[in-house]
Amino acid sequence: MTKYAIRETALELLTRIGEQGGFSHVLLDREITKQNLSRQDGGLLTEIVYGTLQRRDLIDYYIQPYIAKQKKIKPWVRWLLYMSVYQMIFLERVPDHAIIHEAVEISKKRGHKGISSFMNGVLRNVQRKGTQDIEKIEDPIERIAIETSHPRWLVNRWVEQYGLETTKDMCAANNHHLPMSVRVQTLRIDFQEAVNRLEEDGFKVEKSVLSPQGLVITEGAVLKHPLFLEGYLTIQDQSSMLVAEMMDLSEGMTVLDACSAPGGKTTHIAEKMADKGQVIAYDLHEKKAKLVNNKAEQLQLTSITAGQADSRNLKDMHEAESFDRILLDAPCSGLGVLRGKPDIKYHKKEEDIFALRKIQDELFEPIAPLLKSGGKMVYSTCTVDRHENEEAVKNFLSNHPGFSVDQTFFNELPPSLEGALGLSEFGLQLFPQEWDTDGFFLTRLVKQ
Known part of the structure; x- marks a missing residue:
């Protein structure tokens, strides 16, 4: 590995994400695997890429006085400035002079002397004169x-x-690191036994306040641990775990998961039913439906069948009133998951919210008749926008008098959620600042 390899890789990824709209989490995972990076190098690469993306506009504001006279700055030069200033201001491990030296060397390698002089000048100004005050x-x-x-x-x-x-x-x-959380496959291993094994191996863990199967990993690389590799644990955000917890499931039920990939909620549903019953899962993309089947296999769950379908057409594939429970985890703007996918905030536009809401309405229509009388449907999204959440539910209820918000939902919420900021008559909006989770909405409707 060359001396500046991590920074050069970070620059390459930032330019691709920032200029061509690549997905940060996908490109990062691919690069870490491809280069077979150590935990330390992978951690540094992730820190630089995510941190720079998260604070891009603030960094741009900071350096404006020093670049204002420059007519045109090539995208890679701008991203190299951003990532260097990010390290100087927000990271403590590497001294400023080393960051500046690396940036200048990368500039020489990729550009010409004029660019490296410009880079040196801007970064030294930041070091000596500081940044303009946000106040x-x-x-x-x-x-x-x-x-x-x-x-x-x-x-x-x-x-x-x-x-x-x-x-x-x-x-x-949204600019703070999201702690990793995992769900214990309690049909295969006792919850406390999983905790003990992780702690014996030097991990620091905390029990989730949103799911009795959830653990927050505060220290340790769980993806390399045998419990994860052998399918006793699965990665899932705590907010997402709340979905199956709130579906009021029992053994032997027939459940529809209409938009299921990558399968975290699907497999949790099967676990909550002790793998007894039937979970029928769909995804729009065949490749993604395969992911759900793979996850079920990895966790040794046999009650799940996942296939490809546009869920707007499910009424042609299933009889009316076929399901005891339905989960509609609808496609959404993803504005609740900015901590793990910071590029979303730059790529989304306001009109996307309205386009996605149209799809949400279109999914509700054909799926609702598939629920049995007395059956329950959970609607969830990983966004924090009222138009996709409360208003989508309100709109559905006004057009479907046979459905109402299930009032027992509110009594069954975990005690930790008492007094939550986002409780309303239409459901629960979780905010990322409250329980250190993703931003997430869910509600439960009942069919008379």
């Missing part, structure tokens, strides 16, 4: 947008929906 921005919405690197339209939208303080806290939380 100079008087408009509170503009200040949140730049300080937390969220597009102004999004901040504006959230302020209208949730107020200034909640929005500020949510945007700040």
